[in-house]
Amino acid sequence: MQHSKESQTKRSPRFKYSSEQVIDKPFNWGQIIRLFQYMKPYSKNLLPKAIIAMMVSTAVRLVVPIFIGVLTFDHAIKNKDTNLLVTLIVAIAGLYLLSWGANTLRIKWMNYLGQYVIYDIRQHLFKHIQRLSHRFFDQRSAGSILVRIINDVNSLQDLFTNGVINVLMDIILLFGIIVIMFIYSPELTLAIMVILPLMFFISTSLRKKIRRSWQVVRIKQAKLNSHLNESIQGIRVTKSYTQEKENMDFFNGVNNETYDSWKTATQQNALFRPFVEMSNAIGTVILLWFGSYLIQGEALEIGVFVTFAFYLGMFWEPISRLGQVYNQLLVGMASSERIFEFLDEKPNVHEKENAYSFSKIKGEIQFKDVEFSYNADRKALNGIDLTIQGGQTVALVGHTGSGKTTIANLVSRFYDPTAGTVQIDGKDLKDVNLASLREKVSVVLQDTFIFSGTIKENIRFGRPGASDEDVKKAAKAVGAHAFIERLSNGYETEVEERGNVLSVGERQLLSFARALLADPDILILDEATASIDTESEQKIQQALKTLLNGRTAIIIAHRLSTIREADNIVVLDHGEIMEQGSHAELMHAEGIYYHLVVSQFKMLDAI
Numbered sequence: 269m270q271h272s273k274e275s276q277t278k279r280s281p282r283f284k285y286s287s288e289q290v291i292d293k294p295f296n297w298g299q300i301i302r303l304f305q306y307m308k309p310y311s312k313n314l315l316p317k318a319i320i321a322m323m324v325s326t327a328v329r330l331v332v333p334i335f336i337g338v339l340t341f342d343h344a345i346k347n348k349d350t351n352l353l354v355t356l357i358v359a360i361a362g363l364y365l366l367s368w369g370a371n372t373l374r375i376k377w378m379n380y381l382g383q384y385v386i387y388d389i390r391q392h393l394f395k396h397i398q399r400l401s402h403r404f405f406d407q408r409s410a411g412s413i414l415v416r417i418i419n420d421v422n423s424l425q426d427l428f429t430n431g432v433i434n435v436l437m438d439i440i441l442l443f444g445i446i447v448i449m450f451i452y453s454p455e456l457t458l459a460i461m462v463i464l465p466l467m468f469f470i471s472t473s474l475r476k477k478i479r480r481s482w483q484v485v486r487i488k489q490a491k492l493n494s495h496l497n498e499s500i501q502g503i504r505v506t507k508s509y510t511q512e513k514e515n516m517d518f519f520n521g522v523n524n525e526t527y528d529s530w531k532t533a534t535q536q537n538a539l540f541r542p543f544v545e546m547s548n549a550i551g552t553v554i555l556l557w558f559g560s561y562l563i564q565g566e567a568l569e570i571g572v573f574v575t576f577a578f579y580l581g582m583f584w585e586p587i588s589r590l591g592q593v594y595n596q597l598l599v600g601m602a603s604s605e606r607i608f609e610f611l612d613e614k615p616n617v618h619e620k621e622n623a624y625s626f627s628k629i630k631g632e633i634q635f636k637d638v639e640f641s642y643n644a645d646r647k648a649l650n651g652i653d654l655t656i657q658g659g660q661t662v663a664l665v666g667h668t669g670s671g672k673t674t675i676a677n678l679v680s681r682f683y684d685p686t687a688g689t690v691q692i693d694g695k696d697l698k699d700v701n702l703a704s705l706r707e708k709v710s711v712v713l714q715d716t717f718i719f720s721g722t723i724k725e726n727i728r729f730g731r732p733g734a735s736d737e738d739v740k741k742a743a744k745a746v747g748a749h750a751f752i753e754r755l756s757n758g759y760e761t762e763v764e765e766r767g768n769v770l771s772v773g774e775r776q777l778l779s780f781a782r783a784l785l786a787d788p789d790i791l792i793l794d795e796a797t798a799s800i801d802t803e804s805e806q807k808i809q810q811a812l813k814t815l816l817n818g819r820t821a822i823i824i825a826h827r828l829s830t831i832r833e834a835d836n837i838v839v840l841d842h843g844e845i846m847e848q849g850s851h852a853e854l855m856h857a858e859g860i861y862y863h864l865v866v867s868q869f870k871m872l873d874a875i
């Protein structure tokens with residue numbers, strides 16, 4: 269292992285991950301109760317079964333020392349009662365068997381319960397995250413979301429598989445041992461217990477240290493995961509800027525930090541076992557010394573002494589485990605806090621209870637005095653009044669950052685306007701059922717997302733029930749069929765996540781086919797033709813005519829040649845509409861559009 273301290277100090281300022289602090293908060297019962305609600309579905313079956321199995325095995329563990337010590341020594345052996353001795357030996361063997369069976373079942377049922385609960389939490393979290401609005405994803409990296417769904421949920425596993433039932437078992441065991449010991453010999457019990465407060469104090473502080481160390485380990489692992497995720501996603505950019513060494517140095521640093529934190533935690537953990545053994549040894553010394561003194565004075569039977577020796581062996585185990593469960597609870601609290609933070613996040617785009625469902629629409633879009641801000645300090649749109657008739661093709665034009673994509677985002681209701689209303693067919697989108705809206709509106713983005721699967725499945729994403737024939741028809745209509753046929757397996761060719769084996773233009777053609785298959789009433793093409801060469805673009809223009817036919821379309825294009833035929837061209841600047849009209853009208857007006865067109869022609873001439 270390369271363990272260079274230097275690499276840790278020479279850290280690039282480029283990589284910054286939200287520093288998740290070691291949480292040292294007071295115990296939060298509310299949160300624990302909320303977490304335990306996830307066990308509710310199993311409270312009628314698995315949980316009671318596991319509790320009964322635990323009770324049986326605990327009861328057996330508690331009575332066996334009495335059978336061995338008091339009954340065998342003080343009754344059978346002392347009275348030379350062979351029959352009783354044989355009966356006792358058989359009974360003890362039976363009890364051990366019963367305890368083994370009950371324990372096996374307890375572990376099995378608790379493991380099931382733990383796995384089911386983790387499954388449910390992960391399912392709930394993913395379902396919720398899918399419902400959240402764009403704004404949530406704007407503010408967080410994919411890596412940080414992954415860490416919560418994977419690491420934080422995993423760290424609850426121990427709590428649910430071991431923690432819950434073990435607490436009950438250990439409390440019963442401890443309480444039972446103390447009561448039974450007290451009944452048989454209060455003075456010997458008190459003598460053994462004399463070191464208990466000190467041991468408890470040392471064990472608690474040691475546990476606290478250990479818990480903090482494991483928290484640090486988890487934080488370092490989360491950081492490692494985030495960095496890995498970012499590194500792999502950005503590997504092409506890293507390579508093209510030859511940043512591999514810097515990236516490696518940072519990775520080395522995070523990896524070393526993870527290793528160091530793990531080393532510290534395991535070293536501290538290793539202190540705990542000897543501590544438990546030492547407590548046991550001190551207890552045994554007291555038992556031997558004070559017990560033999562009591563036996564000599566005939567104040568204690570030898571069988572009770574043997575029983576005590578057994579109990580002493582069992583005594584420190586639950587204490588040490590209880591400390592462990594307390595730690596698991598604290599870890600669970602820290603993780604659940606992060607999980608609940610996501611679960612409590614409300615979608616910024618709300619759906620009303622009796623929201624209106626679109627069935628057939630004309631596709632008339634209206635912006636009425638719309639304002640929108642992504643952040644409080646800056647308006648992305650300001651005073652937008654715009655009417656797009658059903659079936660019209662409208663082009664949005666303007667400098668980069670002028671608000672074109674934002675208009676498209678509001679039509680799909682990925683965000684709500686800060687002021688004013690956006691309507692489709694006269695219905696305020698805030699009153700409309702989101703699924704019915706998004707069935708009517710398709711968006712084709714420049715950065716097309718291709719999912720892992722076949723080409724056919726990727727096109728079918730637009731309409732999952734579509735037949736193979738329909739898929740082919742859509743691909744042919746947008747001119748994607750030819751390149752698909754050239755692929756090794758045609759429509760069945762597997763493409764990996766993000767479709768890296770396809771060119772940008774090919775990915776766009778796929779997304780066109782996807783949109784055509786979805787057959788939306790409103791189609792938004794965001795920079796959709798920007799990455800296609802001129803020859804393909806002509807084909808696409810042709811395909812677009814079919815694609816746009818009979819629908820309302822909003823086209824966002826930097827290449828002005830692609831939008832000449834639009835019914836209306838809307839020119840935006842700094843989030844405001846500066847002018848609008850047909851190509852001819854705007855050229856005649858010699859305003860912003862005219863200058864944009866002229867400058868593009870000049871650029872082309874220069875080439």
Ligand SMILES: Nc1ncnc2c1ncn2[C@@H]1O[C@H](COP(=O)(O)OP(=O)(O)OP(=O)(O)O)[C@@H](O)[C@H]1O
Binds near residue numbers: 668670675
């Ligand atoms: N998710 C976001 N969070 C915060 N600000 C954003 C976000 N998306 C866009 N913006 C800002 O809003 C403004 C309008 O952006 P928009 O994407 O609508 O521009 P655009 O005209 O489509 O630009 P381009 O032609 O470069 O795609 C820009 O100033 C941009 O920085």
